[in-house]
Amino acid sequence: MLDAYQTLILLLDSTLRLSTPLLLACLAGLYSERSGVVDIGLEGKMLGAAFGAGAVAYLTSNAWLGLLAGIGVAVGLALIHGFASITNRGNQIVSGVAINFLAAGLTVLLGQAWFSQGGRTPTLPQGGRFGEVILPGAEAVRDVPVLGPLYSELISGHNILVYLAFAAVPLTWWILFRTRFGLRLRAVGENPAAVDTAGISVVLLRYRAVVICGILTGVAGSYLSIAQSSGFIRDMTAGKGYIALAALIFAKWRPVNAMYACLLFGFLDAMAIRLQGKSIPMIGEVPVQVFQTLPYILTVILLAGFIGKAIPPKASGVPYLKERS
Amino acid sequence: MSETPAIELRGVNKSFGPVHANRNIDLLVGKGSIHGIIGENGAGKSTLMSILYGFYQADSGSIHVDGREVRIADSRQAIDLGIGMVHQHFMLVDPFTVLENVILGAEDGATLSGGTRKARQELRRLEQEYGLKVDPDAVVGDLPVGLQQRVEILKALYRGAEILILDEPTGVLTPAEADHLFKILEVLRDQGKTVLLITHKLREIMAITDTVSVMRRGEMVATLKTAETSMEELAEQMVGRSVLLHVEKTPADPMGTILEVEDLNVTDARGVRVVKDISFKVKAGEIVGIAGVSGNGQSELLEALAGIRKADSGRLSIRSETLDLATMDIDPALMREKGMGHVPEDRHRMGLINSFAEYENAVLGYHRSEKYAKGLLLDIAAIKQEAREAIEKYDIRPPSTDLRTANFSGGNQQKIVLAREIERDPDVLLVGQPTRGVDIGAIEFIHKRLIELRDEGKAILLVSVELDEIRSLADRILVMFDGAIVGEREAGADETELGLLMAGVQDQGAASGAVAGEKA
Numbered sequence: 001m002l003d004a005y006q007t008l009i010l011l012l013d014s015t016l017r018l019s020t021p022l023l024l025a026c027l028a029g030l031y032s033e034r035s036g037v038v039d040i041g042l043e044g045k046m047l048g049a050a051f052g053a054g055a056v057a058y059l060t061s062n063a064w065l066g067l068l069a070g071i072g073v074a075v076g077l078a079l080i081h082g083f084a085s086i087t088n089r090g091n092q093i094v095s096g097v098a099i100n101f102l103a104a105g106l107t108v109l110l111g112q113a114w115f116s117q118g119g120r121t122p123t124l125p126q127g128g129r130f131g132e133v134i135l136p137g138a139e140a141v142r143d144v145p146v147l148g149p150l151y152s153e154l155i156s157g158h159n160i161l162v163y164l165a166f167a168a169v170p171l172t173w174w175i176l177f178r179t180r181f182g183l184r185l186r187a188v189g190e191n192p193a194a195v196d197t198a199g200i201s202v203v204l205l206r207y208r209a210v211v212i213c214g215i216l217t218g219v220a221g222s223y224l225s226i227a228q229s230s231g232f233i234r235d236m237t238a239g240k241g242y243i244a245l246a247a248l249i250f251a252k253w254r255p256v257n258a259m260y261a262c263l264l265f266g267f268l269d270a271m272a273i274r275l276q277g278k279s280i281p282m283i284g285e286v287p288v289q290v291f292q293t294l295p296y297i298l299t300v301i302l303l304a305g306f307i308g309k310a311i312p313p314k315a316s317g318v319p320y321l322k323e324r325s
Numbered sequence: 326m327s328e329t330p331a332i333e334l335r336g337v338n339k340s341f342g343p344v345h346a347n348r349n350i351d352l353l354v355g356k357g358s359i360h361g362i363i364g365e366n367g368a369g370k371s372t373l374m375s376i377l378y379g380f381y382q383a384d385s386g387s388i389h390v391d392g393r394e395v396r397i398a399d400s401r402q403a404i405d406l407g408i409g410m411v412h413q414h415f416m417l418v419d420p421f422t423v424l425e426n427v428i429l430g431a432e433d434g435a436t437l438s439g440g441t442r443k444a445r446q447e448l449r450r451l452e453q454e455y456g457l458k459v460d461p462d463a464v465v466g467d468l469p470v471g472l473q474q475r476v477e478i479l480k481a482l483y484r485g486a487e488i489l490i491l492d493e494p495t496g497v498l499t500p501a502e503a504d505h506l507f508k509i510l511e512v513l514r515d516q517g518k519t520v521l522l523i524t525h526k527l528r529e530i531m532a533i534t535d536t537v538s539v540m541r542r543g544e545m546v547a548t549l550k551t552a553e554t555s556m557e558e559l560a561e562q563m564v565g566r567s568v569l570l571h572v573e574k575t576p577a578d579p580m581g582t583i584l585e586v587e588d589l590n591v592t593d594a595r596g597v598r599v600v601k602d603i604s605f606k607v608k609a610g611e612i613v614g615i616a617g618v619s620g621n622g623q624s625e626l627l628e629a630l631a632g633i634r635k636a637d638s639g640r641l642s643i644r645s646e647t648l649d650l651a652t653m654d655i656d657p658a659l660m661r662e663k664g665m666g667h668v669p670e671d672r673h674r675m676g677l678i679n680s681f682a683e684y685e686n687a688v689l690g691y692h693r694s695e696k697y698a699k700g701l702l703l704d705i706a707a708i709k710q711e712a713r714e715a716i717e718k719y720d721i722r723p724p725s726t727d728l729r730t731a732n733f734s735g736g737n738q739q740k741i742v743l744a745r746e747i748e749r750d751p752d753v754l755l756v757g758q759p760t761r762g763v764d765i766g767a768i769e770f771i772h773k774r775l776i777e778l779r780d781e782g783k784a785i786l787l788v789s790v791e792l793d794e795i796r797s798l799a800d801r802i803l804v805m806f807d808g809a810i811v812g813e814r815e816a817g818a819d820e821t822e823l824g825l826l827m828a829g830v831q832d833q834g835a836a837s838g839a840v841a842g843e844k845a
Contacts, residue, residue: 180432180440187418187429194416197378198430198480199401314419322380 005146009153011270016158017228019266020165021046021220021237025244026251026258027165027172028216034176034253035209036189038317041081041096042217043241044103049074049221051107054121054232055114057128057225066128066226067161071218077103078214079207086206089319100241108234119234121225130159130227159227161219168216172255185209189313192320202320217241246299252310265295329392331356331488331519332377337386339372346372348543350386354488354536359510359520361530361551364540365563365764367734370523371413373540374490377521378410379403390488404430409481410490415473419466423476424448426465427483444483451482455512470620471502478509489513490521495529499618500792500824507533525765527556528793539563564765574776577800577816579608583784584753589639589650591625591808599625600636601808607753607784612775614799615788618827622808623788624670627757630786631667632660633675643753661690666746668739670757670788676742679731683721684712686730687745715744720770736767743771747778754778757788772798792823 025042032039052073057066077099084095108119115121138156141148176182184205188195192202224240225232247265251257272291279285302310332354339347346369354360364370375381377388379397387394390406397403403410417426424444433440445461452458459468459475468476474494481489491510495503510520510533522534530537531551538548539562547562584607591600599622607613617623628634629650630641636650643663648655657667669675677686688697688708697704712726719740721733730738739759746754756775760768775798779785789795795802796818804812804826812826 178438179436180434183425183429183432183437187421187425190418190420191416193414194418194426194429197380197400197410197412197416199379199399199404200430 006149009149011267011274013154013157014270014273015263015267016154016162017266018269019262020162021223021228021240022244022247022265023165023259023262024161024168024216024220024223025241026247026262027168027255028213028220029245029248030172030251030253030255030258031185031209031216032213033248033316034189034313035185035206036192036313036315036318036320037082037085037206037210037213038092039081039096039210039213040093040245041077041099041241042213042244043237043239044096044100045074045077045214045217046221046224046241047100047107047235047237048077048103049218050225050236051103051111051121051221051232053218053222054124054225055111057124058115058121058231061125061127063128063130063226067130067219067222070222070225071215074218074221075211075214078210078217082207082210085319086203086210089321092317092319104235107232111232111234121232124226124230128226129230130161132157133160133163159223161223161227164219165223166259169255169259176255181208186313189315192315196320196322206320220244243295246295249310249312250299250302253313264298268292268294328356330354330389331358331391332521333389333392334373334377335387335389337373337376337388338384339369339376339381340384345543347376347383350545352538352545353548354519354521356391356519357514357517358535359514359522359533361534361537362521362523362540363525363527363530363537363559363563365525365766367542367764368540368563369543370540371492374410374492374521374523377403378408378490401430404484404486407485407487408490409484409486409488411474411477411481411492411494413492413494413496415470415477417465417473417476420464422462422464423459423468423479424461426476427461427480429480431484447483448479451479454516455482455509457482457509470497471499471505474498474506475509486518488519488521490523492523493525494522495524495526496790497619499828500820501828503529527559530559531556541565560765572772572776572797574798575780577611577779579611579800580782581609582606583609583644584786585640585642586630587640587642589626589629589641590637591622591629591634591639592637593625598637599808600629603639603808603810605803605810607786609752609784610779610782611800612779612785612787612798614795614802615786615805616792616795616802616823616827617790617805619790621805621827623790623805624757625808626805627667627670627755627786627788630660631665631669631755632657657690658693661749661751664752666749666751666754668742668746668754668756668759670761672738672742677730677738680729682727683716683730683733683741684709684726686741687712687715687726689745691745691749711748715741715748718748719744719774734764735762736764739763739771740767743774747774751783753784753786755786755788758790759787760789760791760794792820792827796820796823 025046029039029042049070053066053070056069057063081095081099084090085092111119111121135156138152142152176186184195184200188202188205195205196202224236243265247258247261250261268291272288275286276288330353332352334350334352337347337350350373362370372381376383379399379402382398388397389395395406418429424441427448428440428444433443448461457475457479459472459479465473465476494506498506514520524530534551536548537551537559539546539559541563587604589600589603590598593599603626605613615623625634629636629639632655639650641648641650643665646663673679678689692703697708709726716724721737721740730741733741759771763771775785787795787799800816802814802818802823803810804823806827806829814823
């Protein structure tokens with residue numbers, strides 16, 4: 001029984017770790033899409049950020065500088081997306097896909113050119129990686145039955161970015177529903193003409209959303225290369241950007257739902273890892289792919305209308321053009 | 326007008342490429358008055374108001390507000406100058422509450438709590454002062470259009486508007502709602518606000534304005550005191566020649582029933598029943614009009630009859646052939662084959678492909694016909710020849726078969742659709758909003774053509790939200806409310822009575838007897 005509890009704690013622990021990049025990317029997408037800019041380029045921005053963070057953290061031995069570089073790369077890519085889809089009113093899907101390709105190719109190319117390790121960045125030196133944060137009292141309560149492991153294993157002992165990601169959820173909710181910026185952001189994603197006639201710049205508002213999206217994907221990407229792992233490897237995002245997008249739909253573009261969706265998808269991922277090569281009684285060995293596809297299957301089921309309805313912001317994906325009435 | 330005018334425009338010009346939308350416009354609007362601006366579609370009214378509201382910048386000319394020359398670079402500046410605008414298509418965020426819509430852009434601080442509290446108080450004050458009642462916590466998308474418009478007015482007043490511009494405000498309202506709006510506007514004027522009312526409806530100008538300016542082809546052709554003018558004079562000024570405001574027609578001489586609809590029910594994508602147990606007949610040689618406020622199931626009715634929308638139940642007999650609309654495999658091509666022409670309500674969405682050339686649109690839906698085939702290919706020459714004939718017969722301008730339809734005016738686009746459907750010699754013609762966004766000259770033509778068609782012995786089902794149009798064209802009027810036919814009236818029916826039916830006030834006594842009698 002105690003063993004099972006221990007296993008569960010470990011499972012949940014790795015759920016948190018695996019959910020973190022999803023959650024950051026999902027919130028990033030939330031800002032962007034709430035403002036009316038569809039972003040299929042979350043994946044590319046994360047990948048670019050992961051590389052930037054890995055490279056700079058290796059060169060400087062400073063995780064914070066690495067994070068800053070990751071954010072810088074992602075914001076840069078976000079601005080390209082903004083320039084294409086807001087300023088030039090281009091197709092947002094095409095622009096996003098282009099960014100994904102750009103990031104996939106460029107990270108390997110630059111990685112090989114700079115470090116000659118097949119597109120990887122070298123293993124990070126001491127200080128180049130975010131370490132575990134041990135919360136006060138974690139050691140002291142470790143041996144308290146039931147609650148002890150819960151606190152010291154599950155709550156404590158993650159790196160700072162994990163806490164940041166989860167703190168971003170209530171913060172995002174507050175920004176979205178309690179501030180002027182949030183009101184305008186939600187409005188511009190539903191009816192940009194209403195925002196324009198209220199004397200607010202649609203372009204500026206959407207750029208701000210896209211930059212926030214860049215910052216958050218930057219953190220998400222950096223998490224992968226300098227917190228969760230110790231260095232960048234090619235294609236290390238492995239579709240997390242797309243899963244985050246699926247989670248966003250699953251969450252119906254709401255921040256707290258986004259957290260639950262990402263936790264669910266993270267949990268599935270954790271299960272996949274835990275059950276790898278093991279057989280479940282009665283069922284036998286379950287291929288990892290089953291768990292890996294589940295987020296997508298769940299999203300398709302949702303979109304098919306079985307779990308309520310997911311209605312995106314009305315103006316998302318539609319460039320705003322002042323009409324010649 | 327001795328005091329300073331609220332608005333003065335001097336020599337305002339605005340061009341979009343080769344189109345001179347506003348030419349040397351001078352305009353004086355007195356403070357505390359209701360000033361109407363009337364003109365056909367494309368006369369430049371909306372452009373002029375957009376300049377005033379900072380949506381566009383004038384190429385030349387000056388704007389004076391309260392006697393001071395101003396530059397209005399964007400809507401923010403217009404708002405700061407006390408100018409508010411109620412747009413034709415509401416600028417509201419549907420999932421937001423009334424309160425959120427009102428404070429958008431005027432939030433009063435970086436967080437919302439303070440502004441919300443203030444707005445709540447202010448709304449209460451405005452309600453008392455102007456009788457503008459609306460629940461601040463209602464979600465705007467759930468409100469009927471009349472109330473949504475009220476939210477737009479409240480938005481402007483909340484921002485301290487002294488000058489209120491309303492662009493075609495009655496297009497979406499029932500006659501009763503329109504009357505209510507006019508009362509509100511009168512209260513606003515009496516409280517010292519200035520109201521600019523843009524419309525193409527002469528009746529409204531006569532009913533409510535103090536002064537009226539007429540625009541024609543980008544120019545301001547006259548400014549008159551409403552009391553000293555007449556509908557005829559204004560119409561003449563708008564078009565530049567005298568116009569017949571009333572459709573001339575002889576009483577209908579209906580023959581046998583051609584179209585019969587029985588027990589039609591339609592559910593829309595949201596699962597709402599939008600057409601409820603509808604049965605009616607249309608005889609050869611008569612126009613049956615369906616009146617109703619937009620969104621009461623008329624569109625779905627029309628689409629179901631045209632074969633675009635699936636019905637839950639319903640039979641349709643055309644001549645002597647009966648089709649089951651629920652079980653049979655119905656599509657628009659089949660309906661056309663059976664002799665049903667369809668002029669859809671929204672020509673941009675359904676009637677035309679605007680990036681296609683005129684001649685391509687002129688055969689759309691009939692392109693499978695043998696007439697236009699040359700082996701596997703289309704016989705372009707034959708199509709163009711026919712298109713040219715239609716252009717001549719319907720006076721479509723410019724007379725070009727190769728121009729994209731996007732470049733035709735609304736009236737001419739509508740004539741292209743009308744020509745396409747009528748010239749295929751259908752037995753029944755379904756017509757939806759034939760003159761929406763169409764200028765007066767073209768309206769006159771379209772109305773005449775429909776009457777001619779009736780006199781040729783065709784059956785016409787006319788759906789329109791313009792009650793005047795229904796009253797002047799239809800030989801029998803069916804009123805739809807909430808998906809059902811709630812009353813039937815003869816051609817000369819009283820407007821107020823129809824208005825009440827359209828608003829869902831239950832039909833009593835004689836009329837229900839008449840409907841029952843018809844069924845028996």
